[in-house]
Amino acid sequence: xxxxxxxxxxxxxxxxxxxxxxxxxxxxxxxxxxxxxxxxxxxxxxxxxxxxxxxxxxxxxxxxxxxxxxxxxxxxxxxxxxxxxxxxxxxxxxxxxxxxxxxxxxxxxxxxxxxxxxxxxxxxxxxxxxxxxxxxxxxxxxxxxxxxxxxxxxxxxxxxxxxxxxxxxxx
Numbered sequence: 001x002x003x004x005x006x007x008x009x010x011x012x013x014x015x016x017x018x019x020x021x022x023x024x025x026x027x028x029x030x031x032x033x034x035x036x037x038x039x040x041x042x043x044x045x046x047x048x049x050x051x052x053x054x055x056x057x058x059x060x061x062x063x064x065x066x067x068x069x070x071x072x073x074x075x076x077x078x079x080x081x082x083x084x085x086x087x088x089x090x091x092x093x094x095x096x097x098x099x100x101x102x103x104x105x106x107x108x109x110x111x112x113x114x115x116x117x118x119x120x121x122x123x124x125x126x127x128x129x130x131x132x133x134x135x136x137x138x139x140x141x142x143x144x145x146x147x148x149x150x151x152x153x154x155x156x157x158x159x160x161x162x163x164x165x166x167x168x169x170x171x
Contacts, residue, residue, distance in 0.1 A: 003031045003121065006079035008064060008086070008111055010036035012043055013050040015083040015126060020051065035076040039063045064110045074117065082123040084111040091131040091139065099134035100142075108143050115150035123147075129161055 005019055019031045033052045037060040038044050044061040052058055058076055062069045089095050090102030099105050111125060125147065131140050144157050 001029050003029070003081035004034040004077065004079045005031050005081045005083060006034050006073065006114065006118065006120070007036040007082070008084040008114060009107070010038045010043075010047050010059070010083075011085060012046040015085055015124065016047070016051045019081075019083065019124075031081060033058065034079050035060065035073050037062055037064060037069065037073055064107065070110070070113060070117070073114075079118050080121045082111075082114055082118065082120040083126070084108075084114070084123070085126040086111055088128040088131070091134045092128045093130040095130075097130060097134060099139045101135075105134070105139070109146070112146045112150050115147070115155070119151045123155070129163070132161070 005016060007016060010016065013036075016033060016036065020033065022031065024030065033055070035058045036047055036051070038047065039062060041061050044059050048056045048059050060069070060072055060076070062072070064070070086108040087104035090098045090100075090105035096102065108125070108127075111123075114120075115123060125143075131143070134140065135142075144159070147157050148154055
């Protein structure tokens with residue numbers, strides 16, 4: 001089975017690169033790029049170069065909040081896998097931590113809209129650790145609740161927090 005992957009807030013292609021190059025033990029399964037979007041032109045060019053140089057029209061450079069952006073994406077084809085690294089600016093501990101009150105805090109809702117409209121078999125949502133404490137801890141619960149109830153039958157959520165800090169050992 002091939003999982004056709006759609007992405008919101010794709011950036012230069014980190015999530016897609018990981019998905020497309022994953023060492024999947026069951027060779028009956030594979031992941032293929034279907035469509036992606038980001039609002040930054042240079043980022044979209046990098047994504048195209050990294051992920052789909054043979055299919056540049058599958059990457060839409062647009063603000064997801066703009067009228068018809070989601071319709072344009074859906075016109076690029078059906079997906080059954082979905083990834084979105086919704087902007088973390090308002091959740092990051094290095095930012096102003098505005099949470100839902102910030103400019104980017106509510107953008108996860110576009111991912112929920114894709115889940116509701118496309119009902120993919122699985123999805124991956126990536127953000128930052130500061131999401132756990134945003135809006136006095138309410139943001140993460142709101143987002144998880146929306147994810148769980150999205151789609152035709154809802155989703156099971158498996159949250160993970162990874163920390164990749166390293167110290168240089170001193171000899």
